[in-house]
Amino acid sequence: MAVYKRTYQPYSGTLTPAWSRFLIIARQAHRRVFDSRFLTFFFVVCFVCPAVGAVFVYLRHNAGAIALLNIDVARMFPIDGRFFFRFMGWQGSLAFLLTAFVGPGLISTDLRNNALPLYFCRPFSRAEYVLGKMSVLAILQSLITWVPGLLLFAFHAYLEGGAWLRENLFIASGLFLGSWIWIVTLCLLALALSAWVKWKVLAGALLFGVFFVAAGFGQAANAVMHSRSGNLINLGELIRTVWAGLFRVDADTGVSPGAAWMVLIGVCALCLYLLDRKVRAYEVVRS
Amino acid sequence: MSADRIIFEDVSKFYGEVLGVNRVDLSIPPGITTLVGPNGSGKTTLMNLMTGLVRPNRGRVQVLGLCPEDSERLFRLLGYCTQYDSFPRHLTGYEFLCFYLRLHGTSHGAADRLVWQALERLGMTEAAHRRVAAYSKGMRQRIKLAQAICHQPQVLVLDEPLNGLDPMARAEMIALFRELASAGRHLVISSHILHEVDKISDQVVMLTSGYVVAEGQIQAVRSEMHQEYPMQILVRCDKPALLAARVFEQDHVVEVKMHKDRRGLLVSTRSGDQFYELLERLVLEGALTVESVAPADEDVYSVYEYLIGSEGGGAA
Numbered sequence: 001m002a003v004y005k006r007t008y009q010p011y012s013g014t015l016t017p018a019w020s021r022f023l024i025i026a027r028q029a030h031r032r033v034f035d036s037r038f039l040t041f042f043f044v045v046c047f048v049c050p051a052v053g054a055v056f057v058y059l060r061h062n063a064g065a066i067a068l069l070n071i072d073v074a075r076m077f078p079i080d081g082r083f084f085f086r087f088m089g090w091q092g093s094l095a096f097l098l099t100a101f102v103g104p105g106l107i108s109t110d111l112r113n114n115a116l117p118l119y120f121c122r123p124f125s126r127a128e129y130v131l132g133k134m135s136v137l138a139i140l141q142s143l144i145t146w147v148p149g150l151l152l153f154a155f156h157a158y159l160e161g162g163a164w165l166r167e168n169l170f171i172a173s174g175l176f177l178g179s180w181i182w183i184v185t186l187c188l189l190a191l192a193l194s195a196w197v198k199w200k201v202l203a204g205a206l207l208f209g210v211f212f213v214a215a216g217f218g219q220a221a222n223a224v225m226h227s228r229s230g231n232l233i234n235l236g237e238l239i240r241t242v243w244a245g246l247f248r249v250d251a252d253t254g255v256s257p258g259a260a261w262m263v264l265i266g267v268c269a270l271c272l273y274l275l276d277r278k279v280r281a282y283e284v285v286r287s
Numbered sequence: 288m289s290a291d292r293i294i295f296e297d298v299s300k301f302y303g304e305v306l307g308v309n310r311v312d313l314s315i316p317p318g319i320t321t322l323v324g325p326n327g328s329g330k331t332t333l334m335n336l337m338t339g340l341v342r343p344n345r346g347r348v349q350v351l352g353l354c355p356e357d358s359e360r361l362f363r364l365l366g367y368c369t370q371y372d373s374f375p376r377h378l379t380g381y382e383f384l385c386f387y388l389r390l391h392g393t394s395h396g397a398a399d400r401l402v403w404q405a406l407e408r409l410g411m412t413e414a415a416h417r418r419v420a421a422y423s424k425g426m427r428q429r430i431k432l433a434q435a436i437c438h439q440p441q442v443l444v445l446d447e448p449l450n451g452l453d454p455m456a457r458a459e460m461i462a463l464f465r466e467l468a469s470a471g472r473h474l475v476i477s478s479h480i481l482h483e484v485d486k487i488s489d490q491v492v493m494l495t496s497g498y499v500v501a502e503g504q505i506q507a508v509r510s511e512m513h514q515e516y517p518m519q520i521l522v523r524c525d526k527p528a529l530l531a532a533r534v535f536e537q538d539h540v541v542e543v544k545m546h547k548d549r550r551g552l553l554v555s556t557r558s559g560d561q562f563y564e565l566l567e568r569l570v571l572e573g574a575l576t577v578e579s580v581a582p583a584d585e586d587v588y589s590v591y592e593y594l595i596g597s598e599g600g601g602a603a
Binding site for chain 2: 007008009010011013014015016017018021024025028032035109110113114115117118119120121122123124125281
């Protein structure tokens with residue numbers, strides 16, 4: 001054996017905190033997202049509804065504009081739980097589309113390229129990897145759901161006064177909590193499907209399938225059984241049920257809030273199980 | 288001692304019912320250690336075990352005294368270069384290195400400095416801002432190696448780093464391995480290219496079907512096999528017939544073959560030392576003049592052929 005003298009100098013500089021490293025993945029992925037003109041345009045479109053909402057709120061409190069338009073804005077557009085429930089419905093749909101465009105390629109590309117060992121041969125765990133990939137979607141979804149929702153709520157509360165704020169604090173918590181339930185469900189579904197099929201196009205198709213095909217089956221089941229229990233496999237109806245509870249409105253989905261919560265938790269648990277099975281570093285060894 | 292070595296103690300790894308490696312005991316010192324074996328012999332599994340990417344079902348692995356599960360400390364010391372070209376296609380070489388270095392926790396400024404150092408070392412500075420997707424095979428191998436060394440690790444685990452490289456690129460890569468090892472690092476390399484393994488390795492680990500069949504310096508491994516596989520020594524001299532007559536008198540000599548040009552002999556012996564003593568005596572007596580003496584099967588290729596044989600169809 002050759003005689004080797006240790007002469008190299010290992011890196012001894014400062015390190016960033018371990019908790020923040022997953023955000024490197026998000027930063028890199030967002031650059032890619034906004035390289036696409038279509039996705040950039042779509043993201044901008046996602047702010048149209050909050051902007052329109054802000055205009056309604058402004059008009060409601062602007063006596064001059066009310067007199068000029070000669071309409072009763074307060075009666076036409078009451079700013080209450082139902083207003084924010086509709087806001088969430090619209091923004092939630094856009095969040096779903098954004099997830100369908102961005103999510104399917106997040107893990108499938110790494111798995112197809114056998115790139116996971118590259119991530120895990122760093123001080124970087126599987127949980128941090130999944131968290132990093134989730135944060136890619138969650139940051140974008142947050143920017144179009146609860147962030148503009150809470151800004152709108154704060155704008156209205158500012159103009160309406162403290163009494164309205166105190167009476168309607170449940171709307172703020174509904175916006176935040178309701179958005180995060182939707183964000184977590186969408187992120188986990190998109191990542192699990194991306195990891196499961198390892199093919200971006202198919203993962204995207206499956207994501208649409210989980211929502212629309214399942215909803216179709218649910219409708220068919222409702223028609224056959226003359227009940228509304230088919231809505232239990234309709235994720236859109238389930239999240240509306242949960243939101244309705246949070247915004248204290250009646251969504252009329254025929255599903256109890258408890259059942260909706262249970263199914264959504266079950267879906268998330270299944271996605272986590274799939275991610276745990278699929279997001280592994282080692283390459284397949286064949287006999 | 289273990290703080291200076293990579294140690295496997297009775298390590299087994301199964302993927303379901305498929306054997307990865309079984310009952311492996313190894314102690315790898317600094318320098319270049321090459322893992323040799325046919326496809327599916329367990330080379331990548333051994334590498335994944337020492338990098339903590341897979342956990343053993345049994346036994347214990349330690350890298351310079353660290354448990355591979357302690358990823359925060361382990362990956363400060365260890366760099367891994369997989370056999371796959373697993374690059375995000377849209378990134379440039381610089382961005383590729385920077386991205387993975389930032390996952391190590393390196394700040395932006397330090398990452399920039401370290402990336403340029405690694406690119407310079409690998410001769411990739413001019414291609415730094417080109418997309419990795421447009422790189423040639425040799426450049427991709429070099430950028431992969433750059434990502435393994437850019438955080439200045441003490442242990443480098445390189446899976447098939449010479450694959451697909453042209454002879455010039457291989458020579459450059461081998462020179463780099465030597466340079467890295469000469470600074471006191473551990474380099475664990477897997478390779479199918481046996482004649483190059485011979486050139487670069489301080490020690491080899493031979494694997495087949497998940498078992499280690501030999502380990503150590505290749506000459507030491509070969510000498511342990513003399514009873515089963517007699518050593519072959521090629522002698523070129525002026526009186527091969529005389530030499531043949533004298534060696535046939537020795538108990539340790541198994542076979543002697545005369546060269547077609549009748550200027551040399553291929554001697555098979557169970558004791559190289561005794562044969563060399565005899566040859567030295569004959570030369571000192573002036574009985575013959577020796578042109579050259581060389582062991583004919585004291586290389587990785589021959590040992591591989593003896594121990595692994597036809598299983599190693601993929602070896603070159």
